Amino acid sequence: MSQSMESPALPPLAGTVPRARPAVSRRALLARRLKPYLYLLPAVVLLGIWMYRPLLYTFYLAFQKWSMIPGTDPIYVGLDNFARLFRNEAFADSIGNTVFYTVGMLPFSILIPLLLASVTDGMSGRAKNVYRAIFFVPMILAPVSVGAIWRWLFHPSNGLVNLVLMKLDAIRQPIAYFSDPDWAKWIILFITGWKMIGFSTLMFSSALTGINREYYEAAAIDGAGRFRTFLRITVPLVSPMILFMLTMSILFASQSTFAYIDILTAGGPYGSSTNVYYEMYKYAFGNLNVGFSAAASLVFFVVFGVIALGLNGLSRRLSFYDN
Secondary structure, three states, X not given: OOOOOOOOOOOOOOOOOOOOOOOOOHHHHHHXXXXXXXXXXXXXXXXXXXXXXXXXXXXXXXXXXXXOOOOOOOEEOOOHHHHHHHOOHHHHHHHHHHHHHXXXXXXHHHHHHHHHXXXXXXXXXXXXXXXXXXXXXXXXXXXXXXXXXXXXXXXXXXXXXXXXXXXXXXXXOOOOHHHOOOOHHHHHHHHHHHHHHHHHHHHHHHHHHOOOOHXXXXXXXXXOOHHHHHXXXXXXXXXXXXXXXXXXXXXXXXXXXXXXXXXXXXXXXXXXXXXXXXHHHHHHHHOOOHHHHHHHHHHHHHHHHHHHHHHHHHHHHHOOOOO
């Protein structure tokens, strides 16, 4: 029986000089370590100029009083902007509308898109891509053009919606949707949600594509129906995307409504359709009080930051990954 023995390294022959490895200079080693960061440098510089510098300047302006008129300087007022902000009734109303838009957007960003993505996922061939493209078309339209289309559809005198409802005897006289406090914010929510559905459907469709089809085949063999398969297989496996879209919807729902509020209602009637973003805009460019606007921005920067951290922790705990 043979044994494998390790032969010890032989010493160099007499009279020969052992070959030394080439030494790496400190400059070359430093350049090698800095090289990845040099690729990131342009992006970091742009982020610093266009995002972090304005953010820090907003922190500074929150404690100042300034009208932005050329030749005037900011005046330090301490916490006065925050004290006035929390006593402002219009700002309190805008917080309520912000919560309304945030909660109201959840069906348009999660429930309806998930159902549409699941239905189209069962299609084959060109039909699947055609339907998904139709759902995504509103997302690529400019807010100004979308606002013009819906303003015509809901026009009080010759809008298509009023004409159809009157033909069906659903209403007796035209409704001024954008001038009625009972309708204005609901119409803004509907338009924003209609535009959001396409993006959310595309995101859920991409998540469904990554699911192993063997799970559905096994469920079909076991006799599970489509609804039970959806609840037991589809929902758990797309839970990371559901929680991601939940975070996106909560953080950006009211921001998405800003353009349609500005175009269609200007926050009215009587502040019934405004939100915190539009109020910040009015404080700065309508009332020429940039310090007041910066104070409101700072408050909601902290609020949404806490919400984002909470949703991030929730996502880590509840997300299910098929590894």
